[in-house]
Amino acid sequence: MRLGDARSGKLSENITGFSRALRRAGLPLDSSKISLAIEATMLVGVDRKDDLAAALRACLVSRPEDLVVFDQMFAAFFKDPELTRQLLSQLLPKAPSAPKGLPLKSRVQEALAAKNKRNDPFKAKEDELQLDAAMTASDQVRLQQADFQSLSASEFQLVERLARKIALPLPRIQGRRTRSGRKGERIHGAQTLRLAAKYDGEPWALPRLQRQKQVLPLLILVDISGSMERYARLLLAFLHQSTRNHPRHVFAFGTGLTDLNLPFKQRDPDEMLAQTNVQIQDFAGGTQLGQSLAELRIRHAKKLTGRRTIVLLISDGLDTGSAQTLDSEIAWLKRHSRKVLWLNPLLRFDAYAPLATGAAVLHQRVDGMLAIHNLSRLEELASAMTKLLQKN
Numbered sequence: 295m296r297l298g299d300a301r302s303g304k305l306s307e308n309i310t311g312f313s314r315a316l317r318r319a320g321l322p323l324d325s326s327k328i329s330l331a332i333e334a335t336m337l338v339g340v341d342r343k344d345d346l347a348a349a350l351r352a353c354l355v356s357r358p359e360d361l362v363v364f365d366q367m368f369a370a371f372f373k374d375p376e377l378t379r380q381l382l383s384q385l386l387p388k389a390p391s392a393p394k395g396l397p398l399k400s401r402v403q404e405a406l407a408a409k410n411k412r413n414d415p416f417k418a419k420e421d422e423l424q425l426d427a428a429m430t431a432s433d434q435v436r437l438q439q440a441d442f443q444s445l446s447a448s449e450f451q452l453v454e455r456l457a458r459k460i461a462l463p464l465p466r467i468q469g470r471r472t473r474s475g476r477k478g479e480r481i482h483g484a485q486t487l488r489l490a491a492k493y494d495g496e497p498w499a500l501p502r503l504q505r506q507k508q509v510l511p512l513l514i515l516v517d518i519s520g521s522m523e524r525y526a527r528l529l530l531a532f533l534h535q536s537t538r539n540h541p542r543h544v545f546a547f548g549t550g551l552t553d554l555n556l557p558f559k560q561r562d563p564d565e566m567l568a569q570t571n572v573q574i575q576d577f578a579g580g581t582q583l584g585q586s587l588a589e590l591r592i593r594h595a596k597k598l599t600g601r602r603t604i605v606l607l608i609s610d611g612l613d614t615g616s617a618q619t620l621d622s623e624i625a626w627l628k629r630h631s632r633k634v635l636w637l638n639p640l641l642r643f644d645a646y647a648p649l650a651t652g653a654a655v656l657h658q659r660v661d662g663m664l665a666i667h668n669l670s671r672l673e674e675l676a677s678a679m680t681k682l683l684q685k686n
Contacts, residue, residue, distance in 0.1 A: 306332050312371055313354060319367060320447040321360050327353055343372060358577045359523055438669045441642055442524050453669060454528050458563055460672050462536035464604070465680050466507040475504035510604050510632060510683075511541040513597060515590075516554075517609035518546045518574055519581040525639045525666070529608055530554075530570060531563045532672060543597040547586035548576040553594075581612060583652060584619030591626055598630045604683070605634040607660065613652025620652055624659045633661045633683055637675075641665035 313328045331353040338349045347368050355364050437453060445453055474482050482501035489497035514533055518526045526546070533544070538561075544554040557569035571577075590597075597603070605627060613620060628634050636656050640646050642665060648657040657663065662682035665671045 305335065309335055309350075312350070312367075315371070316354055316364065316367055318447060319363050320450070321354065321363065322356065323354060346372070357571045358574075359527070359571075362578075440669075441667050442528055442639070443667075445524075450524065450528070454531050456669060457528055457532040457672055458535040460532060460536060460669070462533075462676050464509055464512075464537075464540060464676070465683055466509055471506050471508075472503040473506050474501050477502055477504050479503075509540050510602055511599050512537055512543070513603050513605045513631065514542060514544045515586075515605065515607045515609075516544070516546045517581055517583075518548045518552075518577050518579075519610075519612070520578040521610055521612055522608075522639070523578055525608070525610075527567065529637075529666065531567065533606075534558055534563050534566050541599075543594070545586075545590065545594070546570070546574055547581070547583060548574075548579045549582050549585075550576055551586040551589040551593075552576075580614045581609070581652070582615035583609065583613045584615045584617075584621075584623050587623035587627055588619065591623065595630070598627075601630060601632055603631045604679075605631045606637055607634060607656070608637045608666065609656075610638060610640050611636075611648060611653030611656050612650055613655075615652070617651045617655055621655050621659070624655065628659060628661070634659070635679060635682060636660040636663045637666045638663055639665070639667040642667040 309332045310328055313323050313331060317323045331350050334349040334353050335346065338345045340346055347365075350368070351361070351364055355361055437449065437456075440449070440453070442450070442453065472480075474485050480503045482503045485501040486497055489499065489501070514537070516522075516526050516530060516533075542558070544558045546552040546554055552574050554570055554573060557566045557573060560566040560569060624634070638653075640653075641663065648654050664675060664678050664682075666675065
């Protein structure tokens with residue numbers, strides 16, 4: 295079979311159409327990556343579907359979390375071998391459905407639906423979901439209440455942008471340091487003597503020493519296992535913006551512990567997420583919280599400041615490690631922090647009960663459990679945390 299010339303044939307249009315479908319599914323693609331994919335297809339040919347898939351995957355996928363999306367999209371486009379043989383001679387027809395028993399991700403479903411609605415999917419302008427006057431009040435209410443896991447690709451991008459604007463005003467406590475003020479239990483001796491010297495030995499007021507207000511430091515632990523894929527990305531973007539003026543330390547955990555403090559120093563959330571994708575090596579794997587907390591205790595114990603640190607543990611509690619290790623490590627963490635708060639997306643279920651081994655240990659040890667599965671819950675997070683922190 296003759297490959298032909300991409301400049302005059304249909305190869306470039308076909309690969310471009312496939313790339314646009316991936317971009318609709320949320321993959322970060324630009325023209326340089328699409329050109330590279332076209333050149334790679336010319337080199338490897340289309341006789342072997344696995345070689346074509348490997349070439350396109352190498353050119354178009356830059357994040358581990360997008361591998362599943364690529365594989366499902368590729369299977370939907372090139373399931374029929376006849377489509378591959380016709381790749382250079384005609385445009386791709388309507389994408390077939392995914393193999394039975396393989397549930398498509400919502401991003402893939404939306405991208406395929408958008409493709410099927412167009413007469414010429416490769417030349418039509420792509421739709422973009424925007425928050426403007428065209429969005430009805432019911433649409434906004436639905437997005438406020440929609441679970442992050444159920445969002446389409448465009449809805450997820452919109453919700454992620456909205457989540458970045460949500461504030462998280464943490465409560466302030468009285469610190470050990472003092473300053474001059476009108477209220478306080480102790481008299482400011484030095485200031486009193488200065489006033490006495492100024493008014494012939496008779497001070498007209500007794501300045502007080504009052505304790506300064508200070509923000510509690512944060513330790514943020516984010517679960518990056520497969521079941522937490524969407525929640526992790528959106529909550530990282532949310533916490534990056536909402537806690538940027540607070541003292542904080544951020545770690546991701548899966549089968550191990552990953553320090554995210556360097557990416558969190560970036561001011562741009564997109565740049566932070568890009569660096570986070572590079573830093574994390576065990577994304578969408580298993581969850582061994584006990585082992586990760588042991589690594590935190592051994593290597594980063596100084597991050598916990600004088601039992602004043604608030605720990606935000608973001609996880610669904612589906613731990614695959616040892617329950618004894620988790621119990622001892624979470625007990626150590628609680629002894630060295632002010633409060634340990636469990637932010638659990640599974641609280642979206644009304645009948646949720648922490649029956650899994652890891653979830654049961656966390657439920658017994660933590661100081662409180664909060665839901666973080668939609669925008670409304672994120673907006674209520676500050677008040678809910680304040681109530682929990684005020685409890686003895």
